[in-house]
Amino acid sequence: MPHLPNSHATVDLAFSLHPYTNLAVHEDRGPFVITRGEGIYVYDDLENKYIEGLSGLWCTGLGYSEKRLVNAAMTQMNQLPFSHSFAHRATVPVIELSEKLINIAPGNLSKVYLVNSGSEAVDTAIKMVWYYHNAIGKPEKKKIISRKRGYHGVTVAAGSLTALPYAQDDWDLPINRILHTETPCYYRYGESGETEEAFATRLADILDQQITNEDPDTVAAFIAEPVMGAGGVMTPPKTYFEKIQKVLKKYNILLIADEVICGFGRTGNMWGSDTYGIKPDLLTCAKQMSSAYFPIGAVMLSEPIYQSFVENSRKLGVFGTGNTYGGHPVAAAVALETLKIYEDDDILGHLVNISGHFQKRLAELSKHKLVGEARGVGLIGGLELVANKKTRKQFPEASKASVTATEKILGQNLILRPLPGDVIGICPPLIITEQEIDDIFDRTIRGLDEAEVALR
Template sequence: MTPPRNSTAVRDVASVLHPYTDARAHQKNGPLVITRGEGVRVFDEQGKGYIETVAGLWCAALGFHNERLVEAAARQMRQLPFYHGFTGRTHEPQVELAEMLLERAPVPMSKVFFANSGSEANDSAVKMIWYFNNALGRPRKKKIISRLKGYHGVTVAAASLTGLPYNHKFFDLPIAGILHAGCPHHYHNAHPGESEEAFASRLAAELDALIEAEGPDTVAAFFAEPIMGAGGVIVPPATYFEKIQAVLAKHDVLLVADEVICGFGRTGSYWGSQTLGLRPDILTCAKALSSSYLPISAVMVNERVFEGLADGSAGIGTFGHGFTYSGHPVPAAVAVETLKIYDEIDLVGHVRRVAPAMQQGLRRFADHPLVGEVRGLGLIGAVELVADKAARRNFDPALKIAPRLVKHGEAQGLILRSLPNDSIAFSPPLVITEAEIEEMLERFGRALDALAVELRREAIAAV
């Protein structure tokens, strides 16, 4: 159906440059226009409903309408619609939110710095690490290691940490001083017959060798998501973080836990660090911090890091970093209300109760002829499509297999997200019920079967 001349879709193509979108294809195909949300569903301009299988961008933990968060924003807008935290100013929502985060931290933390997105939080963490080491008189200890297929954002520093080619190509990234260690994906990267524990030991040994080769006095920090998100929902092998952290301790390398996706219950614990056994020096979070109703992120630092920052600021006269909207009172008030709701409804307990239905349900697709691996934990998972199950060989990227499945999903009333290696992510709103999980999986099964039929027809036509 051709949209009316003045429709949102037509106006969008004429005016908007979209993130993570093929701009030429968008000029031809146009957008899917979403007009409202309710629970785990969103609705397009024709009124068609879709189950949002990735909670927008891994983030709408409470779903797509919560009146308490609306009221929290309105109250704060009426009382104090804006103030900043520069030069020692503050306000109640910022202080209350910082206290709540410190109380909930997975390990003892000292202070909280606020920003507006996960990218800004990770970029701020990079600057803090450099500042910290300068303050300690270690100007060479500046290199930062992240991992191939890791995702840490899109600012210049955060995108450099991100270990995905499309975040680097044409952007002249990564910047100097950013290194990438191996990806902990056992399915693709383990040697034949190599157990998870042996694979983890090899990755730890490779990290140790990398630090030794660079010089331990030059390596400052290691960034890691507890479970990799945008890189493919990659769950680390058994004993991985235990062995990685031993290497970091050996060389006095800080650990930064990127909890932007995993935080606030996604993995079945309040933090992914608790589920996977991380003991971070710095923790970044965003997304579910406000259920993504308003932009806000946070960087928590332990006492050792804070003391270095404080000493540095005393020597210079200021800690010269911050954003106009750091700790903005309205997003902070919404985040405070969000965390209160999480506690009141026992969101983590709910995730633990319903997660088995999603994980077991996803694994029903393991025998499907198009599926190579099903993986996940808590309410995050992925189904990876392959051309050859025995060889674990992916499809030619030019075939755009996963994006085609996304379109079949839309026909079935699902919003799906495709990731590298033709993986389809699942990260629904954390308030999803078992009945909604089953409905989501049934619709996904129909979309997957429709894609299989389409590919068989193409194969026959090509003979």
């Protein structure tokens, strides 16, 4: 990463506390200042141009210069910069956005509740699961299960579901009533001789056993990303969600699909739930919902859950939750325009045309000496780095293989992200062209070649 001994760097070091950053290293290195964007590219403050190969944080689906979104924000700011949704109030963009979301939602979701981020969506979904079970007279049914290496955000409850040591160590997480089950990554956790389907059966059996051990009447919900993103880009093994959903149904356990990364086309369909046959009771989304031009997230819920809330309001007098900025009219206007662009520009059709090429170039990387597995779906991919391709042995933690590799790749002016398990995440803007995809993979190969020399 470039060291920038300029005034921005000095002021940053003096005043900014950076999330998900090694603060000790930051003191030496200073910030990587991004100043502007254009298409799939961003520029730093020395005017170096980079491909944003992770769409910022898996979020800028429409790239960095979509004028329709700028105009939607400006128009709404001029007309009504703020109003809220408390106590029967409503705004036109929130009404229209809610209708549009339910029209494209998977399964039988019928209501939308707007928030400001993915973590807030997940936290709210947890609250709703607890509230629902109290409302229907099952106050013991409260435990929530997530998967090891699942990523669901950082707030106290969402951070408890994020089963990654870096997000929990020394934060006193997880809170109680949270359980973790096995990670559905066949390459890393499948046993020798086990088929993908048998691996999925084994994980479903383990989940069933865990639920039985806990007492099914105390288990409320299971949360899953259709494709596990920040924990290491892990696509589910064949038949996984079919088998998991069978177990959940057996014990009346709700399913929360966390679509914060997968939603809005990332896996090649509108939702990861569509790609993997998931029928969620609740769905959380954010990120590409506004192409990240404005902070917004949502929880969508099924009619039976909503009806229990209505009944509870009769009893308690109010649905007792709300965020000042939940359903911010400017954020809603930007999200609404984003969904219209996805439709007008036929983003799903574009993905059909280009994701085959993306997956082909990704798969070719499995031949690289550093890559154990190249996996992905739609326009998301992960490269799991290994020291030994045959044994799948990983590099010692101290060699920081994926960090080294992404720094070498950054030297090729391509931004990718190191993830747990020595995986490199690739998740470019949805508007990318075939030629730009080639550019990403050519640069990745050059970076990996350099990393190999550095690591051996």
